[in-house]
Amino acid sequence: MPILAGQIVKAGQLSRMQPRPYYAQAGVPTTITTTTFTAVEGCSITLTTTAPGATYTVQANFSFDVTAAVAGVYTKGALFVDGVQQSGEARWAEGTSGSDTGDYDMAGKGWRGTLATAGTHTLDLRCGLSSITGAPGIACTGYTDFTVTIYEVV
Numbered sequence: 001m002p003i004l005a006g007q008i009v010k011a012g013q014l015s016r017m018q019p020r021p022y023y024a025q026a027g028v029p030t031t032i033t034t035t036t037f038t039a040v041e042g043c044s045i046t047l048t049t050t051a052p053g054a055t056y057t058v059q060a061n062f063s064f065d066v067t068a069a070v071a072g073v074y075t076k077g078a079l080f081v082d083g084v085q086q087s088g089e090a091r092w093a094e095g096t097s098g099s100d101t102g103d104y105d106m107a108g109k110g111w112r113g114t115l116a117t118a119g120t121h122t123l124d125l126r127c128g129l130s131s132i133t134g135a136p137g138i139a140c141t142g143y144t145d146f147t148v149t150i151y152e153v154v
């Protein structure tokens with residue numbers, strides 16, 4: 001809702017006008033052994049919005065470390081909002097030969113969306129594998145992090 005000319009502005013409206021940033025970083029590596037997304041420890045943000053229709057932007061950096069390489073298998077990182085996976089994934093493949101044990105790299109991804117209702121919301125990062133063929137050993141390391149910025153409507 002816009003602020004109209006001559007309107008008396010309330011403190012609550014002004015506080016919602018400023019973007020609110022949140023940050024989280026993984027505390028320890030998360031070993032990835034399945035195609036099902038696994039929560040990255042430490043990469044969860046719970047926040048409260050005061051108005052419906054708040055928008056969010058997310059910038060995530062997934063840090064992957066290969067401990068037992070398997071050719072053709074890639075790691076994937078996703079954003080979940082209130083337990084629902086958002087579209088799009090960060091992906092990283094350690095190489096085509098499968099002999100690159102010890103590789104380490106980062107994959108970034110951004111998201112944008114709307115929180116339809118006011119209240120408490122949880123945004124978290126999760127990692128998985130494209131396949132469990134050969135049981136690759138890949139960790140989503142402690143360098144994985146993300147920033148969430150909330151923009152509320154007045």
